[in-house]
Amino acid sequence: MPFTIKETVVYEEDVKKSRFQAFAIPVETEEEIKTVLETYKDISTTHQCWAWKIGHNVRFNDDGEPSGTAGRPILATIEGNELTNILVLVNRWYGGVKLGTGGLVRAYGGTAGKALLLVDKIELIEKIDVYFECNFSEWPILQYELVQNQITFSEEYTATGVSVNAKIQIHQRIELAKKVQDVTRGREELKGTHDD
Template sequence: MSFTIANSASFEEEIKKSRFQGIATPVQSEKDVKDFLLQYKNSTTTHQCWAWKIGHDVRFNDDGEPSGTAGRPILATIEGNELTNVLVLVNRWFGGVKLGTGGLVRAYGGCAGQTLLLAEKIELIPTQHAFLCCNFSEWAQLQYELHQYQSEYQEQYTATGVNIYCELKLDQIELLQKFLQNLTRGREHLKIIED
């Protein structure tokens, strides 16, 4: 079971005169990561360290801190919370007191952890995109069924009926397939769209 966060969260703390600010946000792609990091680029910080995980892909950055003392502890916090599709950025404004290797690991990992505690954790439910079609006379019943599944969909009206593109939870695919076949008396089949 995988989890992500529902929305962005932030946390600030001071450790030995250095100010740390953590920001966590849900992300779906590397483009989301790049856009977020560009938006939150802050030249007043001493270090902007981050880590992200999307599925099995992970990246982290120490931004000038000693190797392994910032990005890796942030990533460890993400993975320790069983999260994916998450980016955590920790900004540091140096206060004049060196923290040492262990102190940096605790500061960055701790700030990331506190930030993630403030974010709402939600289960990441795998979905699949699908295509199906029906006659105009069948559309009301099919539309009702899609509402029951709380499925997001887009309909496209054609000369012969309605084409529907939808996103379904994996356990809904077989159920909707059976419903569609019963509704259309075997004429139509649900087609999975490969990403």
């Protein structure tokens, strides 16, 4: 069962005069990862190494450290903790003592691992994309339903009404489908992105 983390956690430690700082950050999309990496960009660091995992997609970056000594050990700690939808960024400020490849692997993996010991793990509930259309007069009722159930959505106003895209948890589908049919008196139905 996959888990993600509730909120961002920071952990710092010194290893042979180098300072390591790890951020464990919850993320949902690759676009969000790009934004987070820009936000956390710190030009005072010697290296900013990271790894992320969203579902089956993974990426890592050694940022100038010897290949396989930073990003891959960070990714290993993410996978070892059965986490997904997470980015772990480890900053290093070089302190003048070379750590060697084994030392780097232990320092990056260890700092990431200690940061992950501090996180609140939450079960990841899979979400699906759905959409529906409704008349202008029906939209306030359906909008209220989405807001009450903490469903993320976007609406687009057309000449004939409102077209709505939403991201729902799988278990919410039946209830929302029923609500759409009730409010539109059977005229409209909830569709998934994989439906025809």
